[in-house]
Amino acid sequence: MRGLSLRNIWIVAKREYLERVRTRSFLASTFATPVLMSVLLLLPALIASSAARDLANQQPPPLRLVFASDNPGLAELARSQLLREDGAHYVVSIDPSLSNAEHDDLASRLDAAKIDGYVWLEDGALANPKIVFTTHRAGDAILHQRLSSALTYAFSAERLLQRGISVNDTASMLQRVDLRVVKAGHPPGVAELRGTIAVLLLVFVMFFSLLSYGVMVMRSVLEEKASRITEVLLCSTTAGELMSGKIIGTGSVAMTQIAVWFSIAAIGAARSPYVRAAVGELEAGVPLLIYFAIFYVLGFLLYSSIFAGVGAAFNSVDEAQQWNFVILLPLVAASGLILPVATSSDSMMAIAVSIFPFCAPVLMFERIAVHNPPAWQVALSIVAMLATIAASFYVCGRIYRVGILMYGKRPSLRELTRWYRHA
Amino acid sequence: MQPRVELVAVRKSYQGFVAVDDLTCSILPGQIFGLLGPNGAGKTSTIRMMIGITAPDSGIVRIFGAPLSRIAMHRVGYLPEERGLYRRMTVRDNLSFLGQLSGLSISTSAERIEGWTARLAIDEWLEHRVEELSKGMQQKIQFIAALLHDPDLIVMDEPFAGLDPMNSMQLKDILLELKTAGKTIVFSTHRMDQVEKLCDSICLVDRGKSVLQGNLKEIKAGYGSRFVQIDYDGDGRFLAESALIDSLNDYGNHAELSLKPGADSQELLRSAMSALNVRRFQVMEPSLEQIFIDHVTRK
Structure with a gap:
């Protein structure tokens, strides 16, 4: 049976989405994270701010x-x-x-x-x-x-x-020189240090979200395997629809969480000068947020399709654990390159790693945010990611199709290759 | 009459192990069909190919007269051997989700969920999570999920496993009702005694091959009066040594046996009475299990 039913993908995605957003852990992580971030970001500002001291009416002695x-x-x-x-x-x-x-x-x-x-x-x-x-x-x-x-x-x-x-x-x-750095294309007055902090914040949000929600796709596949519901589902839908629905549903949960965070930041920035200082240029950076959405979606599709394949191939989270590290290695490497890329954004190394599809979601986005790289580099990284996503969906989809009905011993690489060929 | 399901020379192997080997059979509309055999005979593999969960390595599978299509999938209800539901979802959400995947709208699905759960007396559990239900109740939910979309072909792998006698009877009554309504029902089980009263046709499989198939009444009639049950007191070794007996299943004071072709049951009765205290001697129609054992033993 060929072709994908959009209706079935929608039904699977809807279930995945509703089941995840209703959990206490989702609510806790969605609303506790901004509180924690606010504390981390605002506390130094509050401590340093004399206005805050005035508010507290506790001027320390000189x-x-x-x-x-x-x-x-x-x-x-x-x-x-x-x-x-x-x-x-x-x-x-x-x-x-x-x-x-x-x-x-x-x-x-x-x-x-x-x-x-x-x-x-x-x-x-x-x-x-x-x-x-x-x-x-x-x-x-x-x-x-x-x-x-x-x-x-x-x-x-x-x-x-x-x-x-x-x-x-x-x-x-001996008059001191007042050096001000103004980002090209931005009106003078935008606080660059605060802008950079906001960009790094976005990069870290992308990194941790890709990490946690990619693993969530894998866990979801493993749960379905363990509860033996896959066989019931496969009577009414295809493996491709199941995998696509799962990835879209879980991805939507991640996007919802990020949207809530951004909304909280926007409301906070509108109401509080301290939050506005902390989130920097986010309120003026709509194009940046669009790039964030593009690279986040592409990154999520890439990593979650691989995680879906891994989840289908194994029987438990423990078994899949060692593969997690291999999959996440490029993302971990990208996180280590965040600061070097920020300081020399147009170096050959920065260009190469930001076009490499497995690092591009984090590093190309970072370069766009801090440096405005040439359009061809941005386009090339997007095309490279799309091609890698297509290849990943093809290969992992085939492993998924066979793996979700396989129970018992952990498959070897040779067996995985056989699954791929016979799917 | 066009068969609901047709398998022609179907073969399926897993990593060198042949699970189904050159299997051919067809299932007619309105029948209860038993796919029977011991554990590991290839029943589940056959069913999975029948409803498109896996593809055969070779051979042809037709369902409703054509290769499996999405429309055909919505006309199939499946109860797998390994029962599976989302444990943290409520009964209603589970059923609604599975109903929608089988082509029902949300509202139709909701109506039917009310009807079926009321009939099986589990409507008060609709808002509970599946993990809160007993195994028997979960099985009922799974059963409803297979029937919710009113399928024309119902495929059930070990349907009575884990059910108490009352629930087994309820399930049997519903299945007979569905048969009367013109539905085709396929059973796969190794508990032949449970389904032989229900089946119209059977296919006995062993090691992936079909060893016997056809109309159950005709198969039994073909065995004539070669099967005997004896209740006795005394030394049963006499039976094992008798030249009249082809195969024997001796329980100590109860024995089930088949006579050799041409052997006379009256002669066996006379010799048994001289060696044992015979309490009951009955020439009878063979059970499916006896037919299976007889067939496999003779092969």
Whole structure:
């Protein structure tokens, strides 16, 4: 009997879809994930945001720092520069003495928590700028960076002043350059760092969704084999319809989950500036979302057809486990390449792996998001994926047709080849 | 009359093992047909080819006079040997899904589900998950799934397995009703005693080959009065040594035997009475099981 009945595919897909979306695990993963993601994304923003602190009405006390130097001008330059840093919340005093007794006094005040740290600017520091900052806050990287920046400015300014440059000229010579990166084709003002975070978020959503829902197709086939319902189904429908319906139904569940996540993000972005900051350019990135949908669907069709074949070939999840790793290897490799591809998106390596059909769903999408690759590369990757999907459906469909009625011992590769030939 | 099912020189092998070998048989409309044989004889493989679940390696399968088509598939109801339902779905959802796959609309399917479950007294379980049902109830659901779309050809692999006597009787009554309505019913079973009262025609298979087939009454008549049952007290070794007996199944104080061709049952009775205390001696029509054993033994 040839040809596929769309009606039967629809009935099988509908059952698969409804059965999965009604489960508690689906509801939990669909609604708990955004909460978890929100916590992970928003918590740092909330912690860093002074507005959040105002909201909580719990402004922490400023850090108390001491610059000990026998060059009050240098110390004052460093102090004023430090207080100019964005988000600086410090009280800085200058100690003009560099005696041993003064050093001991500062150390004891630090131990008594009367100050949070002191910078010891010894005589000759200008010639040999190796400065010691003593503090209990050795892990505060932001403070260290700000101090380093302020001291570098102060030393440079002091050297210029000593060469007779006026204070105003010194200030203008040392004015910091404000470098802004603007993505080509995007209006200035889009926060690129936030945009990149959103892209990486999409890439990870694609990776984990392909992984979990591909495996779900395999589990579904194994469940039907174990419950022996396959034989009943095959009396009314064909193996091809069954496999197609299963893949479409499970794929629709995955798309539903992602749609819910995106909707929650969109609603959150509309209502909360913090969520808007976290999801970055998603709200303006409709073309990107279309690419996401295209590559997600293609990736899902490719991986789920292979998983369906594997599910049909074995009798239990345990048996199929070792094949899982082989199937997922390209996807795992692609996940390892996410950061290298993001930093050198137009390298030969990035082009090659993003056209390779098993990595393309993640890496070509990532390149589109961060780099705008040439259209021919995007088209080539889509054509390559379509051809691989067709081949996968053909080969795995044949294994599926025979495998779903096979019980007993685990098939060898030779037996799988025989199934393929005899299907 | 055009056969409902025709198998012509059908062969099927699995990895070198020949499950069905050159099998030819035809099943007429309105018949109850028994595909009988011991475990591993090739019954399930034959049925799977009959309804298109698997394709034969060689030979021809026709159903309703033509190669299997989608329309023909919707005219077949199948109860497989390995019962299977979605365990976490409700009874109603299971039946509705299987009914729709067999070509029914949602509304027709819903109506028939109500009717059949009420008739088999399991309507109160409609909203329960299948995993909550007893094995017997699950079997009833499976039975309904096979009949829901009112098929013209009903194929049942070991239909009475696991059913208690009351449910077996209910199933038998429904099948007879369906036969009266003109449906064709194919049984596959190794429990020949259970179906011989129902079957019009049979095909006995052994090691993938048909060893005997035809109208059951004619087959039995062909065996004449060569089968004897004896209830006795005493040393039954006499029976094993008798030159009149072709095959013997001795239970200690009850024996079932077939006489050699031309042997006289009265002569056996006389010699038995001289050696044993005979409580009952009955010349009778052979059972299907006896016919099968006799046939295979003689081969």
